[in-house]
Amino acid sequence: MTTYPMHSIDTAPDYAKQPFVLLQEAFGFIPAVAAAMANSAPLMNSFFSAFGHFRGEGTFTPAERQVLLLSNAVTNDCAWAVAFHTLEALADGVPPAEVDAIRQRRLPADPRFAALSALTRALIVQRGHLGEADTAAFLAAGFDRNQVLEVIAGVAISTMTNYTATVADLPLEERLRPHAWDPSR
Template sequence: MTSYRIHTVDTAPEGAKQPLMLLQEAFGFMPNGAGLMANSPALLSTFFSAFGHFRGSGTFGPDERQVLLLSNAVANGCAWAVAFHSLEALADGVEPAVVDALRRGELPADPRMAALSATTRAFIGKRGHLDDADVTAFTAAGFTEGQLFEVIAGAAISTTTNYAANVARPPLEPPVRPYAWTEGHWGGV
């Protein structure tokens, strides 16, 4: 369990209150990852702004965004984020079989989702040094070269929350608990 403070809207530093309030409204509960990031209003505000652009002006659909974010959470070994994005993925229409495959660290059977997951994992694993085969597989699945850069935005957003949660190891919120995950022990949905 964490020794870092998990803020609420009431306890957060002034610069973190508004982003926390909006995140709580969006998810229907306060994500502990956001409450942790509120310890640094600069971190939370950076995350909040980037996520808003990724979600609001990005070209990935909700299901694709969740495949990307869940793939990153698994690649970064972040138990809190895997559980959180498992819940969100299912809510955003990702098939349970796809979520299960991603939680196991495998590529899903769906070719488009497999290409998206493989590309985002390659970005993390290769520290951004994709080769021609990585790019070709991504675009062959119907994604654009512009979306390749959008994957970078998703990886950056994931890194923010994944690293904060890996440092602090927050408890899972009640709605997220059924999706608990431990690296190497995937726990199906």
């Protein structure tokens, strides 16, 4: 169980109050990872700013963003983030079979989702050292070169949540429990 204080809107430091209000509006609750991140101004502010740009200025659809974020969570073996992004992926229209494939460390059947998931995994596993085949498959699926850089932003943002959730040993919120995931599977 976590040893970090889990902040609420009432207990959050001033720098986290506005992000908490926005998260509450967006998700209907304050995700546990944000409640833990609020213990660090640099982490909370960096994450919230970066995610706002990624979500607000990015070119990926909501479903594509969730494919990227779920693929990142699975690759990083972060059970909390897998459960959270499973919930969000389903809400954003990713078909259940595609979500299940990613959760089982397989590529989705949809060629565009598969290329995005594969590139995300390759970036993490290869620590940014993509081969030409990795990029070629992504481009062949209809993405462009600039979106490779956008995947890097998504991986970086998601890694902040994955590492925070893992280090803080976050429990799953009630709404995430139906999507619990065991990294050893």
